[in-house]
Amino acid sequence: MTEPAATVKAAANARTAAIPVALPVAAVRVDTGLAHLDRPFDYDVPPDLAEAAQPGVRVKVRFAGRDRDGFVVDRLASSDAGRALTPIRAVVSPERVLSPEVLALAEAVAARYAGQTFDILRQAVPPRHARVEAEPPTATSGAVPPAASSDSASCWVDYEGGAELVDDIASGRGSFASVTLRPDQGAQWPVALAELAGTALEAGRGAVLVVPDHRDVSRLGLACDQVLGAGRYVAMTADLGPAKRYRQFLAVSRGQVGVVIGTRSAAFAPVANLGLVACYDDGDDLHVEPRAPGWHVREVLLRRAQQAGAVAVLAGYATSTERALLVEGGWAREVRPSRTALRESAPRVTIAGASDRQRERDPLAASSRVPREAMQVIRDGLADGPVLVQVPRQGYALAVACADCHNRVVCPACGGPIAQATAGHGLACRWCGTGLSDFACSACGGTRLRAPMIGSSRTAEELGRAFPGVPVRTSAGDKVVPRVGAERALVIATPGGEPVADKGYAAAVLLDGLLLVGRADLRAEEEALRRWMAAAALVRPAGAGGRVLLVAPPGSRAAQALVAWDPVSFADRELAERRSSHLPPAARLATIDGDKAAVEAVANGLDRAGLPAGAELLGPVAMLATRSEPAAPPEGELPGDLDVRLVVRVPPRAGAELASLLRQQQARRSAAKEDGTVRIRLDPVPLA
DNA sequence: TCAATCCGTATC
DNA sequence: ATACGGATTGAC
Numbered sequence: 118m119t120e121p122a123a124t125v126k127a128a129a130n131a132r133t134a135a136i137p138v139a140l141p142v143a144a145v146r147v148d149t150g151l152a153h154l155d156r157p158f159d160y161d162v163p164p165d166l167a168e169a170a171q172p173g174v175r176v177k178v179r180f181a182g183r184d185r186d187g188f189v190v191d192r193l194a195s196s197d198a199g200r201a202l203t204p205i206r207a208v209v210s211p212e213r214v215l216s217p218e219v220l221a222l223a224e225a226v227a228a229r230y231a232g233q234t235f236d237i238l239r240q241a242v243p244p245r246h247a248r249v250e251a252e253p254p255t256a257t258s259g260a261v262p263p264a265a266s267s268d269s270a271s272c273w274v275d276y277e278g279g280a281e282l283v284d285d286i287a288s289g290r291g292s293f294a295s296v297t298l299r300p301d302q303g304a305q306w307p308v309a310l311a312e313l314a315g316t317a318l319e320a321g322r323g324a325v326l327v328v329p330d331h332r333d334v335s336r337l338g339l340a341c342d343q344v345l346g347a348g349r350y351v352a353m354t355a356d357l358g359p360a361k362r363y364r365q366f367l368a369v370s371r372g373q374v375g376v377v378i379g380t381r382s383a384a385f386a387p388v389a390n391l392g393l394v395a396c397y398d399d400g401d402d403l404h405v406e407p408r409a410p411g412w413h414v415r416e417v418l419l420r421r422a423q424q425a426g427a428v429a430v431l432a433g434y435a436t437s438t439e440r441a442l443l444v445e446g447g448w449a450r451e452v453r454p455s456r457t458a459l460r461e462s463a464p465r466v467t468i469a470g471a472s473d474r475q476r477e478r479d480p481l482a483a484s485s486r487v488p489r490e491a492m493q494v495i496r497d498g499l500a501d502g503p504v505l506v507q508v509p510r511q512g513y514a515l516a517v518a519c520a521d522c523h524n525r526v527v528c529p530a531c532g533g534p535i536a537q538a539t540a541g542h543g544l545a546c547r548w549c550g551t552g553l554s555d556f557a558c559s560a561c562g563g564t565r566l567r568a569p570m571i572g573s574s575r576t577a578e579e580l581g582r583a584f585p586g587v588p589v590r591t592s593a594g595d596k597v598v599p600r601v602g603a604e605r606a607l608v609i610a611t612p613g614g615e616p617v618a619d620k621g622y623a624a625a626v627l628l629d630g631l632l633l634v635g636r637a638d639l640r641a642e643e644e645a646l647r648r649w650m651a652a653a654a655l656v657r658p659a660g661a662g663g664r665v666l667l668v669a670p671p672g673s674r675a676a677q678a679l680v681a682w683d684p685v686s687f688a689d690r691e692l693a694e695r696r697s698s699h700l701p702p703a704a705r706l707a708t709i710d711g712d713k714a715a716v717e718a719v720a721n722g723l724d725r726a727g728l729p730a731g732a733e734l735l736g737p738v739a740m741l742a743t744r745s746e747p748a749a750p751p752e753g754e755l756p757g758d759l760d761v762r763l764v765v766r767v768p769p770r771a772g773a774e775l776a777s778l779l780r781q782q783q784a785r786r787s788a789a790k791e792d793g794t795v796r797i798r799l800d801p802v803p804l805a
Numbered sequence: 806t807c808a809a810t811c812c813g814t815a816t817c
Numbered sequence: 818a819t820a821c822g823g824a825t826t827g828a829c
Contacts, residue, residue: 145817151818158817182819193812789813790818802815 125208127163138167140192143205145296146220146237147180147187153784155233157190161202170205175215175245177206188215188238208781212250214242214370216387223385225420231707231779231800232410240406241385242506254373272309275299275458278450286316286393286428293419295440296432297685299454299462300654303623306432307333307340310395313430314376315344322392322427323375326413327384329403330612331356332599334616337378337397345376346637353379353386355533381406384417394418395430400437400647401613405802415439434654434684435647438640439696439702441688442769453685462655463682464625464663468671487668491626492583494666495607498624499587501662503606505618505625507652509632510593510611515570516637517544517553521563523635524672526556531735532698533764533803534639537569544569547805548764556692569637581607592616612648621657623664630669630676639700639804643691646675650684699733700804705772707779707799709763710740715786715793716763723783729771748797775799 144157160178162170170176176187184206196202215238223237273279278294285292298306314324329332331354341350351365351374368374370387377386381404384394388392396404396414404414415431422429431440431449443449454462469490498504517526526535533548544553544566557564581589584607590611592598601608603620610616612633633645649667659661669676678687696703709719716737723734740760767775779797786795 142817146817149818151816160817178817180819182821196817200817202817228812654815 124210125166125169127204127206136164138162138164140194141167141486142193142196142202143170143189144191144193145176145177145178145187145205146190146235146238147178148185149180150233150235150237152233152780154225154786154787155235155784158201159193159198161204162192162531163204165692166208169211171211171213172217173215174211175209175214176208177209179203179206184190187221188242190215190217190220198795210245210247210250212370213369214245214366214387215500216370216389218389218391219385219387220418221424222421225424226412226417227410227778228418229416229773229776230412231776231783232412233796236409237385237412238675240382240408243362243382244359246360249360249364249367252364254371271312273307273312275454277453277455278452280427281450282430282452283313283316286313287320289320289322289392289426291422291426291428293422293429293443293448294431294452295436295444295449296430297436297451298432298434298654299415299458300434300464300650300656300658300682301462302657303617303655304621305335307337308344308396310337310397310430310432311340311344313393313395313428314341314350317392317428318345318349318375319646320392322390323388324377324393324395325383325386325388325391325418325420325421326376326378326393326395326397327404328378328380328397329401329649330380332597333376333397334378334380335599336486337418341376341378346519348374350374350376350378353377353383355380355382381414384414384421391421391425393428393430394422395432398433398647398651399431399440400433400435400800401645404505409796411798411801413802416800433647435643436684436688437647438643438688438692441685441692442702445689445692451685459682460637461659461660462658464653464665465659465663465708466667466680466682468676469666469668470682474488487580487626487628491628491666491668494624494626494664495580495584498622498664498676499584499605499607501605501623502603502620502657503608503618505615505622505652506607506609507612507615507627507648507654508609509629512571513632514637515632516641517569518567518635519558519563520565520567522558522561523567523631524558524560524671525635525641526553526558526566527639527698528553531733531766532700533735534637536637536741545738545763546735547738547741549735580609591617604620610652612652615652615655617655621661622655623657623662625652625656625665627665627667627669630667630673632674634669634675640802642675643688644803645669645673646678646684646687646792649679650682653679698764701800703769705769705775705800706804707765707769707775707797708801709737709765709779709795709797710760711795712793713737713759713761715795716761718791719782719786719795720763720779723765723778723787726778726781728765728778729767729774730773731768732775733766734762735766737763 141162143160143162178187187201226236227237282294317324353365399415409432444451469488495504528546530551533546536547588606590608592614597614598616600617652666740762
């Protein structure tokens with residue numbers, strides 16, 4: 118029997134090594150925190166740790182005179198360190214928490230994002246919880262009910278390319294798929310993903326399904342209960358608490374379950390023999406890890422699928438430009454609803470006030486009122502069931518736009534975002550610093566600019582007063598309602614917080630669309646369509662009376678794509694436009710923020726190392742003062758110690774080279790003990 | 806001539 | 818980061 122998991126310390130009194138250790142050297146990944154020491158180090162394995170110090174275990178080692186955490190990554194017969202080895206100080210626990218697959222993944226992700234491997238390992242392997250580790254194994258294993266095997270018709274028959282996708286998983290062929298989900302009232306996608314996981318299980322392989330937030334985890338969990346059976350999967354979310362989190366992790370790590378559903382960090386769950394990875398709603402920025410170096414679940418899972426020979430599924434109601442790029446390049450199979458399935462499921466979408474003259478003149482003022490048309494749609498819908506009203510959150514910064522046609526203004530030199538540099542100063546590009554004078558709109562020739570401003574959207578609470586006797590449910594911020602019933606109700610929600618309605622919404626009204634499409638983010642239109650589609654997909658099909666009214670500038674491509682329910686063509690066109698203006702994902706981009714001297718040193722270093730062909734260094738320019746702290750420099754004096762931003766842009770093919778150059782710069786900085794700070798981010802989201 | 810200190814460099 | 822080594826400096 119295993120000892121109650123306790124730290125195994127190296128014996129202090131080194132009794133003469135009677136039995137020689139078979140592999141006396143351990144390669145250890147050490148938490149050094151130093152960029153130029155991001156590699157394994159060799160340690161001596163004392164005889165009394167020879168059993169415990171297996172690859173994958175946590176250890177304590179002496180490094181540069183301090184005790185540090187590490188993971189054994191390999192056992193070797195000899196070392197090429199060319200010096201006497203320090204012994205491992207202790208094996209924290211014999212539990213092998215870092216699998217070779219996850220280590221390889223972490224190394225690939227660190228390289229991709231110019232980060233340090235140990236930073237990724239810290240995010241991939243949850244903190245140890247000794248009590249949980251010592252718990253007797255739960256007697257689940259044998260008692261798991263068999264999967265409710267495919268006796269009902271699969272969701273995937275409604276999709277073009279669906280059969281091929283299922284077949285790839287069933288036969289263990291690795292591939293990528295970009296799945297554009299049919300509007301399903303929020304009910305079908307969890308089942309569709311659970312079915313794919315079931316197919317992987319039937320093929321004797323595991324699955325990892327990652328969704329943006331814990332509400333989606335519970336929705337997917339319900340579907341997995343039905344399709345796979347309870348006990349065939351675990352849910353991993355950050356908000357579980359340390360004990361539960363580690364317990365779920367151990368169940369996976371010990372091979373007791375083959376399917377993991379969860380948020381962001383579940384992308385690293387050590388599922389063995391992986392057959393499927395999936396990312397639901399890959400455009401949601403919750404899929405981006407905020408801690409350094411800042412990876413995206415989509416990228417992590419694509420790498421993981423490639424390394425494991427698994428199928429990677431990226432799915433959403435809308436289509437991200439990244440997915441469009443994968444399809445265009447022949448990397449991913451396009452999977453989309455058949456024409457009939459789409460006709461049967463999509464609601465009828467119209468745009469409010471397309472002919473309203475007054476709104477054209479002053480769209481912001483007009484959109485903050487609820488148009489009469491919208492009141493009518495709400496009234497009609499309430500006769501049939503719940504009605505959803507989507508209201509963008511307050512306080513979005515709007516992009517600088519042409520005063521006449523509202524076309525977004527971008528930098529003529531580099532295509533970057535335009536903003537007011539500092540209070541009282543003129544408009545300038547946030548990337549290359551080019552000042553904007555003599556503006557002429559590329560679309561309509563207008564010469565007046567709409568001043569940048571903070572969008573204000575008023576709460577729709579007064580809507581309730583307009584419909585006396587109708588219950589009003591609000592779902593926003595920290596008080597999100599997961600679902601509502603089929604009875605008539607007015608449901609007011611911010612984007613991303615829309616409850617699912619049991620029988621679908623009778624109607625939805627999407628207010629203040631300008632605040633979404635006009636946001637100061639070069640991805641604003643893509644993001645607006647994603648949010649509109651997420652809400653509109655919760656509405657009943659047109660054939661069942663489902664209606665969606667969008668209050669937004671009718672000319673925007675996103676608005677037109679919603680009306681036509683054609684996210685794929687939208688993403689294709691958006692991608693073409695990004696390509697012509699050298700913007701991600703048709704270019705690879707890094708931001709380097711920090712104090713002036715440090716950032717300039719990096720710029721020089723990059724120059725000296727030689728940038729790849731087609732690379733552009735933009736800036737450095739002073740960063741905008743944060744809105745919360747209006748640290749405007751008085752009297753136009755240059756503050757000197759204000760942070761600056763350098764942007765580096767390369768063609769997509771040079772992405773790996775860019776990452777490696779940036780890594781090299783961090784290593785150089787760290788080795789030379791340069792002072793100051795730089796924060797490097799590859800492929801930042803959002804793009805502003 | 807030896808010790809205290811400073812700088813540079815490696816960290817198994 | 819620290820910690821070690823080699824060089825440098827200063828006082829006996």
